[in-house]
Amino acid sequence: MTTPLIQIRGLEKTFTTNESWLGQWRFRRGKFSKQKSHVHALNGVDLTIYQGETLCVVGETGCGKSTLARVIMGLAAPSAGEIDYLAERIDHLNDRQRMFFRRRMQMVFQNPYASLNPRMTVYQTLSEPISFHNPLFTQSQVDEKIEELLESVGISASSSNRYPHEFSGGQRQRQRISLARALSVEPDFIVADEPLSALDVSVQAQVLNLMMDKQEERNLSYLFITHDLAVVEHFATRVAVMYLGRICELSSRETLFGSPKHPYTQALLSAIPRLDSNTAEPIRLIGEVPTPTEKPVGCVFQARCPYANQRCYESSPAMVLQTDGSSVACHAIEEGRLWK
Amino acid sequence: MKHLKKDILHPISDTRMSHIWSGIIGDKLAVLALIIFAFYCLVALLAPLLAPFDVNDVHFMDLLNAEIAPSWITHDYRFLLGTDAQGRDLLSVILYGTRLSLTIGICAVLIQATLGICIGLVAGYLGGRIDNFLMRCADIQLSFSNMMVAIVFLAIFQSLFGMALYQQFAMIILILVIGLSEWPLFARTIRASVLAEKQQEYVDAARVMGFGSKRIMFRHILPNTLSPILVIFTIQIANAIIAEAALSFLGLGMPSSEPSLGALISEGFAYMFSGSWWICVLPSVTLIILILAMNLLGDWLRDHLNPKVYKD
Amino acid sequence: MNLLSVSHLHVNFQVKQHSLPALIDVSFTLNRGERIAIVGESGAGKSVLGFSIVNLISKPGYIKSGSVKLDNKELTKMNLRQLQEVRGKRIAMIFQDPMMTLNPVLTIGQQLVETIRSHTKINYKDARNITIEKLHNVQISSPEKRFDQYPHELSGGMRQRVIIASVLLLNPDIIIADEPTTALDVTIQAEILQLLLAICRDNGVALVLISHDLGVVSKVAERTLVMYAGQIVEEGPTLEIINDPQHPYTQGLLNALPQMTLPGQRLNQIKGSMPSLTERPTGCAFHPRCPYATDKCRQESPSFIYSGVSSVACFMIEDMIDETDRDEDEQL
Numbered sequence: 005m006t007t008p009l010i011q012i013r014g015l016e017k018t019f020t021t022n023e024s025w026l027g028q029w030r031f032r033r034g035k036f037s038k039q040k041s042h043v044h045a046l047n048g049v050d051l052t053i054y055q056g057e058t059l060c061v062v063g064e065t066g067c068g069k070s071t072l073a074r075v076i077m078g079l080a081a082p083s084a085g086e087i088d089y090l091a092e093r094i095d096h097l098n099d100r101q102r103m104f105f106r107r108r109m110q111m112v113f114q115n116p117y118a119s120l121n122p123r124m125t126v127y128q129t130l131s132e133p134i135s136f137h138n139p140l141f142t143q144s145q146v147d148e149k150i151e152e153l154l155e156s157v158g159i160s161a162s163s164s165n166r167y168p169h170e171f172s173g174g175q176r177q178r179q180r181i182s183l184a185r186a187l188s189v190e191p192d193f194i195v196a197d198e199p200l201s202a203l204d205v206s207v208q209a210q211v212l213n214l215m216m217d218k219q220e221e222r223n224l225s226y227l228f229i230t231h232d233l234a235v236v237e238h239f240a241t242r243v244a245v246m247y248l249g250r251i252c253e254l255s256s257r258e259t260l261f262g263s264p265k266h267p268y269t270q271a272l273l274s275a276i277p278r279l280d281s282n283t284a285e286p287i288r289l290i291g292e293v294p295t296p297t298e299k300p301v302g303c304v305f306q307a308r309c310p311y312a313n314q315r316c317y318e319s320s321p322a323m324v325l326q327t328d329g330s331s332v333a334c335h336a337i338e339e340g341r342l343w344k
Numbered sequence: 345m346k347h348l349k350k351d352i353l354h355p356i357s358d359t360r361m362s363h364i365w366s367g368i369i370g371d372k373l374a375v376l377a378l379i380i381f382a383f384y385c386l387v388a389l390l391a392p393l394l395a396p397f398d399v400n401d402v403h404f405m406d407l408l409n410a411e412i413a414p415s416w417i418t419h420d421y422r423f424l425l426g427t428d429a430q431g432r433d434l435l436s437v438i439l440y441g442t443r444l445s446l447t448i449g450i451c452a453v454l455i456q457a458t459l460g461i462c463i464g465l466v467a468g469y470l471g472g473r474i475d476n477f478l479m480r481c482a483d484i485q486l487s488f489s490n491m492m493v494a495i496v497f498l499a500i501f502q503s504l505f506g507m508a509l510y511q512q513f514a515m516i517i518l519i520l521v522i523g524l525s526e527w528p529l530f531a532r533t534i535r536a537s538v539l540a541e542k543q544q545e546y547v548d549a550a551r552v553m554g555f556g557s558k559r560i561m562f563r564h565i566l567p568n569t570l571s572p573i574l575v576i577f578t579i580q581i582a583n584a585i586i587a588e589a590a591l592s593f594l595g596l597g598m599p600s601s602e603p604s605l606g607a608l609i610s611e612g613f614a615y616m617f618s619g620s621w622w623i624c625v626l627p628s629v630t631l632i633i634l635i636l637a638m639n640l641l642g643d644w645l646r647d648h649l650n651p652k653v654y655k656d
Numbered sequence: 657m658n659l660l661s662v663s664h665l666h667v668n669f670q671v672k673q674h675s676l677p678a679l680i681d682v683s684f685t686l687n688r689g690e691r692i693a694i695v696g697e698s699g700a701g702k703s704v705l706g707f708s709i710v711n712l713i714s715k716p717g718y719i720k721s722g723s724v725k726l727d728n729k730e731l732t733k734m735n736l737r738q739l740q741e742v743r744g745k746r747i748a749m750i751f752q753d754p755m756m757t758l759n760p761v762l763t764i765g766q767q768l769v770e771t772i773r774s775h776t777k778i779n780y781k782d783a784r785n786i787t788i789e790k791l792h793n794v795q796i797s798s799p800e801k802r803f804d805q806y807p808h809e810l811s812g813g814m815r816q817r818v819i820i821a822s823v824l825l826l827n828p829d830i831i832i833a834d835e836p837t838t839a840l841d842v843t844i845q846a847e848i849l850q851l852l853l854a855i856c857r858d859n860g861v862a863l864v865l866i867s868h869d870l871g872v873v874s875k876v877a878e879r880t881l882v883m884y885a886g887q888i889v890e891e892g893p894t895l896e897i898i899n900d901p902q903h904p905y906t907q908g909l910l911n912a913l914p915q916m917t918l919p920g921q922r923l924n925q926i927k928g929s930m931p932s933l934t935e936r937p938t939g940c941a942f943h944p945r946c947p948y949a950t951d952k953c954r955q956e957s958p959s960f961i962y963s964g965v966s967s968v969a970c971f972m973i974e975d976m977i978d979e980t981d982r983d984e985d986e987q988l
Contacts, residue, residue, distance in 0.1 A: 064841035065812075077552050099554065106554035119545035123567040132563075133553045175698075176929045185549065204697035204868065204930070209912035209923035216922065231841060234871075238914035238923070257919065275846035277871030279898050279915070286846040 009193055009225050010053040010076065015085035017046040017071050044296040045071040047249035047304070048085070050323065053193070058219065058226040060236040062272070063246035066295065069229045073197045076227065077111050078102055107137055110186035114198040116178035120168040126181055127164040133188050157184045157214060176207040183214060195227045200235060212239060233276045237261055245269045248296050248304035254323065255330025265332045267342070268305050303335065311336040367648045377640035384634050388443040395436035396424070411620045428623045429615055437603060438627055444604040445631070448518055449585035455523025457577060460530020465561045467531065468538025479535070482528035490525040491590065497521055498596040511599040518597060522584050533576055537569040571649040575642055582638035589631060605631045659829060659862055660686040660709070665722035667708050669933060676933040678704050678717060680886045686830065691856055691863040693877030693894065695870060699930045701886040702866045706834045710743050745775055748823040752835040754815035758807040764818055765803035772825050790821040794851060813844035820851065824859070831856070832864045837872060849875055870910065874898055882906045885931055885941035892966020902968040904946045940971070948972050
């Protein structure tokens, strides 16, 4: 539990939006100038994921949580910062060098319809990674492994020759197959990018249960990316709240839901539509999430924060450890302004 | 509504081949086109067996029999469709001509498709500079008229190496010229669908597994882009056959000793108004029916595989 | 007098030679100013129901039988002209994706003004004033500026507000909102829901909220209809349904929510999944997934019965009521 598995330090990712080399040239005031527009998706993220835990990353659309997942998995190269896997730096590796870590880290995707190749049977989908990463396996060993995998995610091995669309009850079986594929290389860390958001309530419960079972069985660590706070409340060990490419609050689940500190976390929690009717009115935030085309100066949340003052516009707050073990990045809390 | 359609359509749709097959059966015009195409292929394959005369025989060309009208006019049942200006049995020549035309068409399109698929996949998947470079190459290639390139190339070849050598390699040269000139069509279509498929999460999943680019391109993305390829493939065969016929008509195609349909039409054209219309008309009809069937098939495939694309 | 009454509505989908039932014997009523919710998972037919109300069901689907009456006027038999009069003016629809209704090449103002002027004779200036007032009503900041902006310049939440404003322009009696907040973030969702609620209350508009999210429903609707496989399985006051669900499916749906279980425990899942249209089971459609299913459930389909809390289509509830009746009889 206390061994850090993944350590992320100062991670930044900037996307360039103007792709074509001709489009970058602008004619302004009689001069041609080269200009690129950027989107700053991650602006310095520090995170540690411990072995066997479930770290949930929560945030709204455009806060960079999916980018975080993609950068950790090496699907996109970071612009700055470091990622360590068990004290080995992995962010600058090329595809070949990364191969070992591919087996240790896997990913489950959001859309159950798009994440499986429609032209491959379940058998093909699973046998490819297995024989790719275990070139010495014989055919029968591969078959055995597939059978075992399918059974462990609750799909009968007899249906392995079917295509994904031939399964009745689509989404649920597909997400199981996705999980089976991720597990096929026996990873110890799984990044799950909104794996439940496309699913129905009753199916969500099935998939979530399955993920929890697998965690117990194989001592997996999850980085669970979601916008659904109800799932977080149930499933997380620790929670990181993200806003505009930065983490603004990081604490254990009990602390976060018991006493949220950051003004953004408070607003987010108050907005969950709960079943009990006696919850307070949601805290209204001013405006909406801006697109970060400029690198933010000061606190990322200043534009919507009801407590923002001059200091928040000028300098960006650092994560400060609180007495109850959570860390919060907020000037107002540091200064004690929030409790007045 | 989105969910609903998916739920309705998915359990019923099967693999691509059976999907196409069940669709064809339901459409009479498509069945007809398919039967015609199959008939042509069969005839082309079995031409040596079906033809009443051996075209390689020395006696095949007999000027004494020149310009005999089809049997339903002359009641001369030796030559079912009459003979041409050199006294060759028209039926045999048309059979062999069809065989040649189809071979040239299919081989040329195979070259187009191989080139186009590889270039399109690489451009679409790797993107960036490579994509820019390859697509500009395609643009340049497309800005030349294919016919013009073929004519210039064939003319240069003929004058450089002489007629004799040209006649020897005419077929291969034609296949190469037609094949190399139209790859951008495939490349662009493939690139467009690769760009769409690349966004899909299964490609990310394959990358996370650590598979190499080549494996992802050919094993994961390519099978998902085959539907548009199939459509262009059929229509391009028709186009290639037409291109070959046009070149032959201009005297740049197959030599008259080994005539394709186009060469036959070209030869017959001289006799068109001197009374021997059949020498030109019969091969033309053969060609037109073949092209029509191919286009019908291609059109139907496009409608069936992708109902969203409207007909232009 | 009900504002809208749907009775014994059957909608089928024609796929090749098969006619597959998507809605089976759906009946419900809506009073003036009432807010109801239709809850179900994907494939339950809730969107189809929403579309069928305004007779907007498109090709493979068709209304097989049944009636939809608005103020006692039959909607299923109306011609296109009459229907267009009803759509928009009496019944308005809000969709999950605002871009479905907004034209990307026209400014917000042009579209809204166009909407008013196509239904009422009014000059441009008045129409513009009304539009700006309505934009103001849905809490859009600086409506004069937004008036000249294109849809893509607005954020998702803002677009949904514009849609709500456009719906309000013609003062409809009913708003059908099909998953209006599913594509939005939680904080925005809460605002939109509050707005929708306030608007219905203030203008006396009836609301049909179609959603999969019981949390959302509990915030907005007074009455809830739970749908499963094209049928309504439970109907009753929202609070009663959430606090004391009767139908096994509703129970399962509520129990499957993460907040119903202690953190870290396994969730209560319903086994299996919703049958697709092609593989509808016989009898009660829920029986393959129902923990209480009996032989009777496999053969006959249950009819609606009032359980004291809500109306339920379930044999188990029927039997329970029968038993209590018998007990009471014996005591007497």
